[in-house]
Amino acid sequence: MAERHVVRLTVNGESVERLVEPRKTLADFLRQDVELTGTHLGCEHGVCGACTVLLDGDPVRSCLLFAVQADGARVGTVEGLAHDGLHPIQEAFHDHFALQCGYCTPGMLMTVHDLLQRSPSPTREEIRKALAGNICRCTGYHAIVDAVEAAAARLRAAPPREAAR
């Protein structure tokens, strides 16, 4: 059995300290050790995007990182998007039927959150490019693109108090 290491980080603003094996992925760490199961695993090889979280503000594949690599970092997950209720991006997904089974949705939301921070008025083409690393098997993407357009408009009109870190 491999030696365990202390990992200290913040997840959605809360300090977390756990003892983990070096081979444990950040995704498994979040799901099993921190018990935040909103981050989903679809491929465990970095293609599907379901496990996307924010690491020090940047979107990353939590299945391709070890928990020990996130030592000292700020991690943001879907559970931290809104303090209470829903974030405007989440509301837009609801309004536009932009989810079906909901399995890809957390990763999709984190990617969109990052996109709209960098680019507040993306075109449909730009939205589609930004979502290229998040596979949705249910919707066909059209409704997701609609939702992102609507969320962008909403965020331009009234930026929320930022929750995800």
Place this chain on the structure above:
Amino acid sequence: MATSGTRPRAVGRPVKRVEDGRLLAGQGRFVDDLHLPRMVHAAFVRSPHAHARVRHVSVSRALALPGVVAVLTADEAARLCHPWRGILTDYVGMKTALQYPLALDKVRYVGEPVVAVAAADRYVAEDACDLVEVEYETLPAVVDPEAAMRPGTPLIHEELGDNVIYRGGFDKGEVDQAFARAHRVYRDRFVVGRQTCVALEPRSLVAAYEPREGSLSVWISSQVPHMMQAIFARILGLPEQKIRVVAPDVGGSFGLKIHCYSDDVAACLLAMRLGRPVKWIADRLESFATDIHCREHLVDVEAAVSADGTVLGLRSRAITGVGPWSCYPRSSVVEGNQVIRLLTGPYRIRNYKAELNVVAQNKALMSQYRAVGHPIASMVMESMLDRAARDLQLDPVEIRRRNLVRRDELPYTTAFGYVFESGSYLESLELALDKGGYARWREEQARGRREGRHLGIGLSCFIELTAPGSFYGSGGAPISAQDSATVRVEPGGTVTALIGVTNQGQGAHTAFAQIIADQLGVSVEDVNVMSGDTALVPYGGGTSGSRGAVLGAGASILACRAVAEKVRRIAGHLLEAAPDDVELRDGKVSVRGAPDRSLTLADIGFRVYYQSDKLPRDLEPSLEATAHYTPARPITWANGVHMVVVEVDVETGLVKILRYVTVEDCGPMINPALVAEQVRGAVVQGIGSTLYEHVVYDAEGQLLTRTLMDYLVPGAAEMPDIEVHHLETPSPFTLGGFKGIAEAGTAGAPGAILNAVNDALAPFGVRLTRQPITPDLIRSALRQAPALNRDGRR
């Protein structure tokens, strides 16, 4: 009736989904989110070979690894359960071998489970798998379906005598005469590659056994909890009442999660042996290797066509390779059968002869994926129509107009024997042409050709087999033809509904809440729908065959009618009115024409649940009813038309979709937004089938497509916006007139896209009959093109 009132009807409106809040907040409850005390994790040693004898297995080093709690070998697994066989008895003459949880004497496909391990966590379980030693003696692999049929080919199951699982067909009308009087006969071979479902949530299971009770609870990512209860009972030798199967949130399924998988059975056996909960979650490699595959077909077709474009007759000969076993319990012969049966589509073709061979091979098992058989049948027919149209110098629209079944011909019986009772075949085509701007795109295409751009326009007119009321049960499979609903008015006047149909993202809970709200005159928010738990809901068939909306709605309507009748009788007593004069609307129960004489459902709930002693003895103190529903006809046919415009880059071979327009007719829509999203999602899966998705094995049966980088699924960047239009032709035979919709998009896309690509490539004299249409396929066809001919005819 209960549906009238001042509150607008919920049915027919794009009511927002009741399922969304939790899922958006990361609070979904998928199987892998479940953690039970003392739970251990399963992993499997899997075959690296397509075909090999298992000479020796040694597990001692694995057992010695700290953290390992059990290692299950094939012999032990076989002793602990009853094997299963994927036969449907109504396919006369079909044969397949018994299947066991773990490979006994031979392995027959790459990824087949050989040994199961349970350990403290998945990491350790996989370490232990690496320590299991298996000695194989490799055998020649049977990979090619045509070769599998040839005498002298190695046998996958020696005891069966050959590799043919099923041989079938039919000969209807006067086929030879039709060919004798044809103006032209067109012959082609269509080759459709293997695919798989790729639900983003992999197959997942937690099994917990209580030895003192002899009870097994299984949380499984499944479309069919009652079917799983029945097959676990048969295989594990437990009585049904001791098995509870729960399908919590399910992350997509598309036909993937309706089968008996050997690793699922092995995980249950581990749980039973250990008396500890066992979690088993497939990883993506295991998904590619062991999820059911679909769509490996060769179709040779001949079409006899008159000078005016009338299709006089057809012959088809289909071969499909389905892996080593026919899948249990739905079998692996249905897709091939649907290919030949559905081939005539919505067209008036009276003379048709078809032959089918379903063969075994050393690849993963094949069974039902979204739109079973439809995409292949439709693609073949639509491509043949375009070929005939081009040769006869007819517009592709015109040849379809001449052959589509007209409304005044309904009910129409197809050559095979399907009966179309209602539909809008020509009307859908005209609407698609209008909305899609067909004439304008033809002009754009001509302009593009002058400028060196290669645009193509493709059409497909299709039928969709939905809501089968009888299908697998007639072949002996424990698969319900009926579905069910329990509807209960709670003491406070709100409504709980327990539905046999399940939800994998379709928005089923929303749709049924809309129906129930209208039936009982309450708001959608006052209805809570639950499903997916055999301990909770009445017996149901889950989802498959686009049955959920039709059967779930039917059962819900019947249950609501029974509840409303109870409410009316009790309210009639309390309001001193005849029950027939009592109506339910806006959450109130009142005497017709006297709105001041009214009660709320909460008033009635209080009387029934807490003061039933004061009700007359002949009034049952109940506000609950369970109803079961089977559609009156074996199949409810939906239909639609797709029009697609593509641009082909003849240098790179890339296909870009410029416009995608669909017309769908699923009868009255319960929720048009849910319908549109079912269509869009299904279209994109159809686009994936046609352009990208391909499970590839090499000549030795080694699986080459093992990651999402090798097996391409459609991404947001390549997909177009998809315009969805509706016609609503009610079924005369279902409650509410509803028809299914979930598979239509997947059925229609391949034909439309293949035709569009071929239309674009016609000036080069190129016509493709293979799927997926990869850039390589296009470029190599262009390299071999006979000549450049700008009007597109040879």
